[in-house]
Amino acid sequence: MLIKTQIxxxxxxxxxxxxxxKIPYATNNALTRTAKELVDVERGELKTEFQIRKTFLLNRxxxxxxxxxxxxxxxxxxxxxxxGGKMLLTM
Numbered sequence: 001m002l003i004k005t006q007i008x009x010x011x012x013x014x015x016x017x018x019x020x021x022k023i024p025y026a027t028n029n030a031l032t033r034t035a036k037e038l039v040d041v042e043r044g045e046l047k048t049e050f051q052i053r054k055t056f057l058l059n060r061x062x063x064x065x066x067x068x069x070x071x072x073x074x075x076x077x078x079x080x081x082x083x084g085g086k087m088l089l090t091m
Contacts, residue, residue, distance in 0.1 A: 024069040031067040035074040039063060
């Protein structure tokens with residue numbers, strides 16, 4: 001007794017191809033959301049550790065490098081691009 005079977009995997013491969021194309025964009029979105037949450041957490045941490053009189057310092061905590069689908073990393077830091085001298089907090 002001989003049993004022959006044929007399986008068409010083209011739909012499965014097409015779905016896999018579609019998913020592989022979407023993974024970088026989904027990762028990019030997740031990194032951006034995480035970076036935004038981290039900015040909020042760091043601003044809250046600054047409020048608890050220091051006496052903040054003006055919001056200038058809180059606004060310096062920001063995403064300095066956003067993630068892109070072809071460059072999947074982000075940086076949250078204290079932005080040093082300010083007028084005048086260097087900020088002591090960044091040293």
